[in-house]
Amino acid sequence: MDEGVIVNCKDKTINYNSGKIVLDTDTKQGFLFIELNANDSIQNQAILNKETLYIDNDLTSTRTVLYKGEYAFDPSIGKHGGYKINASEL
Numbered sequence: 001m002d003e004g005v006i007v008n009c010k011d012k013t014i015n016y017n018s019g020k021i022v023l024d025t026d027t028k029q030g031f032l033f034i035e036l037n038a039n040d041s042i043q044n045q046a047i048l049n050k051e052t053l054y055i056d057n058d059l060t061s062t063r064t065v066l067y068k069g070e071y072a073f074d075p076s077i078g079k080h081g082g083y084k085i086n087a088s089e090l
Contacts, residue, residue: 028089035078
C-alpha cells in the first residue's frame with residue numbers, strides 16, 4: 001500500500017494514512033480504498049459526522065490517477081468506515 005495524505009481544509013492539518021488500490025487487470029479501472037482510524041481525532045470526526053471527502057483535481061502519480069469528485073463516507077469500508085475513490089492505471 002502506498003502512503004497518502006489527508007488534509008483537513010479548515011485548518012490545513014495533515015494526517016498520514018494509507019489505502020489500498022484495487023484495479024481490474026483488463027480495464028485498468030478500480031478504486032482506492034481508504035480506511036479511517038477512529039483513534040485519530042480528525043479521522044474520528046469524519047466517522048462521527050459521516051463527512052464527504054472532496055477531491056478538487058485529479059491526482060496523478062507515475063502509475064495511477066485518482067479522480068476528482070465528491071466521495072461519500074462509506075461505513076462498510078474497514079472497521080470504522082472510509083472512502084472509495086475512483087482510480088485508474090496509466
